[in-house]
Amino acid sequence: MRRHFGDDFPRLAYVDALRRDVLPPHIEVEEFYLQSGALLGAPAAQRRYASLNYTHVARALADRGLNVVVQKVAREPGDGEPTRLSLSCNTDVTLDALDALAARGQPRPLMIAEIDPSLPWLGGSAAVPADLFDVVVTPPGPHPPLFGLPRQPVGDADYAIGFHASTLVLDGGTLQIGIGALADALSHALVLRHTDNAAYRRILRDLGSPRADDPALAPFGAGLYGCSEMVNEGFRRLVQVGVVGRKVVDDLALMQRLADDSADAADRARLARDGEYLHGAFYLGSPEFYAWLRGLPDDERRAIGMRRVSAINDLDGRDEPLKRLQRRDARFFNTCMMATALGAATSDALDSGRVVSGVGGQYNFVAMAHALPGARSVLMLRATRDSGGRSTSNVVWSYGHITIPRHLRDLYVSEYGVADLRGRADEDCAIAMIAIADARFQAGLVAAARANDKLRRGFEPPARWAENTPEVLRERLAPHRAAGALPDYPLGSDFTPVEQRLAKALGWLKAHADHKLQIAVRAMTGAASEDVEALQRMQLDRPQGPQEWLQSRLLGLALRMTA
Template identity: 70%
Template sequence: MTHHFNDLDAAVDHLLAQLPTAMHVAAPLGLGKPHRLLNALYARVEGDPARPLHLYTALSLDPPSPGQGLKARFVRPFLARHFGDDFPRLAYVQAMKRDALPAHVEVEEFYLQSGALLDSSQTQRRYASLNYTHVAAALAHRRTDMIVQKVARAPGGDRLSFSCNTDLTQDTVDAHLARGLPRPLMVAEVDPHLPWLGGSAVAPAGFFDVVIDPPAPHPRPFGLPRQPVDDADYAIGLYASTLVRDGGTLQIGIGALADALCHALVLRHTDNARYRQVLAALDPDLEDHPAVRESGGLGPFEIGLYGCSEMINEGFKRLVETGVIRRKVVDDPALMQRLADGTANLGDHARLERDGEYLHGAFYLGSPDFYAWLRDLPDEQRHAIGMRRIGTVNQIHGNDEALQRLQRHDARFFNSCMMATALGAAVSDALEDGRVVSGVGGQYNFVAMAHALPGARSVLLLRAVREAHGRTDSNVRWNYGHATIPRHLRDVYVDEYGIADMRYASDEDCVIAMAGITDARYRDGLLEHARAARKLRAGFQVPARWERNTPQRLGAALAPFRTDGTLPDYPLGSDFTAVEQRLVRALAWLQAGTARPAGKLQVIVRALRGSGQDDAEALARMGLDAPRGAGAWLEARLLRLALAQTARPA
């Protein structure tokens, strides 16, 4: 029997009466987390040591902090508009950031909002390093008592959809039952803003023991602000796009690198001549790169791609809209085999067109525009998107492996990492001292799957350099004290300077490949480490083309395409207004220029001299059109200087 509640307090009363004194509760990652219910539960137990709470989850999304100074002037109005004043920040996250969780409350996450909790001892101590596909079994090992999840309700009906998170819930229930454990109490919080997705996303009848319809107003779902894409990001996306084979399978991550890759794939398909012009400016020899010849292509997508990714995001929306994602699959091994053999008949093709799906995912996350797209999809497109369990999307073993091999041919798995070593290990989730930045998530799953599927490739994307606190360092390291992906699983690395194909390569060949995509400022030091370790011959000569690996040369190569709009700042749309986009550029310039004390002094002196731009709209947006006080007056001068330095031609 399903119990229904409209009042959160009454629902919590009921749940506490059903649960043991020490509660073990699980909640989905990201958008599927019911913030209002979790906050009501936390408020009830926070001050009651007699009711210990153990919460297992991941990616507890929290809007950014406004900060201070110019940042606060920009961020505060944006947060109010983008998230809404009534967005329910998770109370336990606010406590974790202050290391203020009470002793009887523990929160264990297997994936963190990137960089947000580096300084939280409580978070770092309770982080669980798990492959995404291992989480359901881990939750059964912990004997979860209750799972709480946001759901969508069918328009005009009673059916419930897992919607944004089909990833772990059913797998977790099955894992409990397989161990002979009681089925966790299943609790759904209905969100009227959550897009309805049918098919495999529909919850079985009676699956949830408790269904809560909280009263209005209903806060809008967490929207990820879309970030600008810079020259390095675009170069990475363009190089990566040449490794995709028409008719293949695509998995991508999230962030500016994924946005750049999706834009490059769309450009390749919709304006192939222009795409080739950009590639030629970037690297005149790219078409002859062995990895491009053997694994990729430069032509439009005549067959189209099948998307199979743990996360469906903004980029997939654009790929579907432009026809890049359109290769359909069905869960019928015999039919898929006939398609592979070229023996499919007209009836097979008719069934594929009628019942096939061209995009599979386990959860989705994106901007408000992305959620609106999902809500308003025509039925034909909605039926072509299938939400699946993480155990299905992120691996082939343990499922109908023969079917998935047929569906996922020529797969390209694109994920990001922070650093890579010259011998092929990847650093994606944590720092050298062990502090976790984000998590492993599904990265290892996809890397391993690339080695298990014939014709598949794992491509790890990284920026060649990083800038922090006024320092610039190479992200291509000789060695690092932590690795997420071991070097024996090395495959392809891509940064803004090119492609390093390292599958099956010897150590010396790996060193040469990675040095070839290293920023020229750090190349010689890397090679010296390799020689000292006996991994590089003494007489190795640096190819002349490696001298092109500089930010200046990259910027010059892409400048015409940045100016004419071929490579826009926000390729997938922006959550910022036009004036805010100008301010984002200006504030980024100001942050970089003032990172070091000497640079900060120089910038202040220039600002005081009055070299700036009178952008009245931008100054008004920041509340600095009529500054009051010395501090505000200086901020206005600094902003005027930054706007002048980052102004674009009309």
Template identity: 70%
Template sequence: MTARAAPVLLDSLDAAIEAMLSRIDGPLHVGAPLGLGKPHRLLNALYARVERDPSRRLHLYTALSLDPPGGGKGLEARFIRPFVQRHFGDDFPRLTYVQALKRNALPAHMEVEEFYMQSGALLHSTQAQRRYASLNYTHVARALGDRGVNAIVQKVARSADGTRLSLSCNTDLTFDAIDALVARGLPRPLLVAEVDPELPWLGGSASVEAAFFDIVVAPPAPYPKLFGLPRQPVSDADYAIGFHASTLVLDGGTLQIGIGALADALCHALVLRHTDNAAYRRVLHALRAAKVDDPALGPFVEGLYGCSEMINEGFRRLVEVGVIRRKVVDDEALMRRVDSGHASDDDLARLEREGEFLHGAFYLGSPEFYQWLRNLPEDQCRGIGMKRVSEVNELYGSNESLERMQRRRARFFNTCMMATALGAAVSDALENGHVVSGVGGQYNFVAMAHALPDARSVLMLRASREAGGRNTSNLLWSYGYTTIPRHLRDVYISEYGIADVRGRSDEDCIIAMAGIADARFQATLIETAKANGKLRGDFALPAHCADNLPGHLASAMSAFRADGTLPDYPLGSDFTVVEQRLVMALSWLKANTASRTAKLKTVMRAIGTGTSTDHEAMARMGLERTSGLGQWLQARLLSLALSRTAS
């Protein structure tokens, strides 16, 4: 193989852009990683340069363009603005193209195409909605090849001696995209790296020689903070879902999880199962879980192997307590001996020495999570392998027989917004076509669960939601959009239990799904099924299903909330103690002002409420002293909310 020339080393973003423009003729077809690996400052410099020159068209192909929360209005603004300033920093480089998309103001000679959006962030952007590409994660590299991408820009970490660079947070698509382009007979794209000293160094397959890139730019300090996802509180419903889900995880197996409060709840349940099994079983008993006395739900002896497109906060905690520790190596013969119980002492020594216990294609989390990665002991750091998404999200195209052995007893946990009684899932978009997020890797993992003999796909969802002052079921008879088709139905979990619907008849599937629905909506679901000839006329749900109500759940969980078994923030919080109280109060206020009638009632109660005794919370919101009627009413509303949510 011919050695590549040394990269052009620059310390100016503008110089890097000029170098790009000088080496690419015609339109710029630029690929950028999703999430953390997107070089915000470099992309903003590129945007500014091309915006001034309509003759240079720019097509950007990317996903998950992270943008800190906006300012909001009223009480929301009083809470968010100081938090954003502290958490993200005054100098965080918001992506210019995202701000333009939100205003539908992207210039005519620029185009942004995303295959996954920050959840709900671009629902009202017609430019973003029109140019959304619905793709499985593993098909993105192929699509980039089809589009003829001629440049890829990426944020990287640099070794101390400067000879190597780490793709660190995003090994997901870069290698696969290059291969896809070269396989089509197209030139290797121009590779441009932006060095970020804040980015944790990860070696192994994430590490490349500096010459892998054509241009390396290292802008001078100060360096903005990495984008930290604010950790959200976990509700009673979230915890119930997480604990039910944890009963499906088998010791010695494989774990994939998504992100968000449901994933946090599942990880906390697994931690408790391992570190305080008695308390874990008490929670299961309160939830009337079917497997509460199962000996297989003891602490993990062999541990789990993590294989997830995204490494996040939950995996950090599972590694710390010793749940994630089952190692694998990319040696088919050795893994076969381990799997059959015939591994020699030398095999086991090599497995311990060279094995990896966690594979991912990208990572994203809180500042605490990034600090954990930076400070990992060398032996633990070697256990984390960053891979191509084609290696993590599917079995085909690499070494299928090896991956089947590595991924034994796999449990793939993902979330959905809604599900139908016949087993279809709605995860990423609405029936009017508006995209909330994207398919991402969900379909990949559902399909892989059906391809592996002892794996299961588990889709988790809250049984109901409240919007505009109305409660609505998330378990529906039908919906005008589907992410996962009914023929791939497997396991669904709501706060009210588990519906195992793999291979079931339609009637049995409907019965199981109705059994985990909110009791307020069960009758309508069942009557609709009967009217459509899918359920026998004399069917009735068991009596205990009538308890599928938020009030019953809150009663079951209250003791565990009080004694700290189920904390509001099981994986840590980015909010101060005072802000945590405010989050609860503002959430209560939002729920109790969702409709015009509810808002009027809440305002009338607030008018009669005195000033809150929580002086710290009032001061944090700048309402310890008020000026004018508007501030006075805000203070009264906040006082009411704080009193209603005080523990």
């Protein structure tokens, strides 16, 4: 933490107070999105959570009589007093909120800009006149680094999901992805499809994908247009290798000529000169990601357009015909926590009402997939989750809270394949979802479907469904892991090599927490670890007392098992 964020990285005092439920009585904090799972046990945060689509946040701010906006901004390069500032990392809500207030005849809020010298300058629609703000401040240095999201390792299930999902992407289409290990795995799969197509297809074959030999999965020619609520680490890599590169312009007539193949040389020259291949409402990534944005040549930086969230997440408005032409063959990839066998999804909260994260833009993208011709919504989920030493299924018969209703069901992807539910009858949906569930839980799902008259008499699960196990998946991917095609950190790592080894070892211990006694016996009777560097990093190279000795042996066992 010290190495990644620095010793003096500012801590948010209000978050600590929220967690301890000790906010002063004259302060109330409302949020529409929470760090995933971080505030499940925070009563104040749970009470004052507002469930909103991202595109409705500006309206909700106007409802509350917004009177102050504080916005981190980037300074335009050059000497002298800047005439423009860039909203850069957060173009999402500010301008929409000002419009919502003006439409109601409400007073304009006090606008305060804080210039951060490390924030990348992005022009175009992210640039605003400096006089939009009433106050512009540049805090004295030293300046803390930008918040850098640590990159997480990608596991076998994540990779399998990413590769199955990658088969749904059409060359020349449009891409939206979220954040986390599943998005990293999908990005890596698309990169491999483009840069080493033979290795990509070998992995698909071993995963049992029916599309492993599909000619449509050739390297990208036209490339993809990125149109995503969040621009992240995956997009950086996709741009670098040329997967994301299909440009669009905000000119309806020109986009129509491109669509009907009547564009001339002048049209194509303008597209190459003025077009943009990546649009987003905010960005978040690692220090390496921010350095990439800062170091882009001007012509490449101009191809990235940061826009209002209403422009990214919605079709509504006067520019809907333009968006429809730009967003051809769109694939909207998002993650959900659980899905029902009939196609509903829960992504933001538990059935008790406790909020895990928030709706964000997920509903917008799912609805947009049904509104755009040729578009698809893809919800990715791991087939199981482990907690308290036991595994439970993320494919369930029903759940007491849903984020996406079943009438908007479309594509689901787990590590065991793709379930296409769009327009299908309930029985077909149940069969497709059970087919991508973990084998340990299929019988229960089949029984529930039969009990509720959703399966015909005499239905028997195919024998191949029994292969849906973590052990089989691990065996299938092991050769590709060994060959280097599936690295633990496909988009780079913020951890040192020893920390990467420790992360795998500690993850192994956590995964085997339901076998404490057996693991302890193996650790105590086995040899001491030879990975002195890892033991030193955990301060267990010279254990003091029996508890540290046991911890040292447990860690040594885990290091050997994950070497």
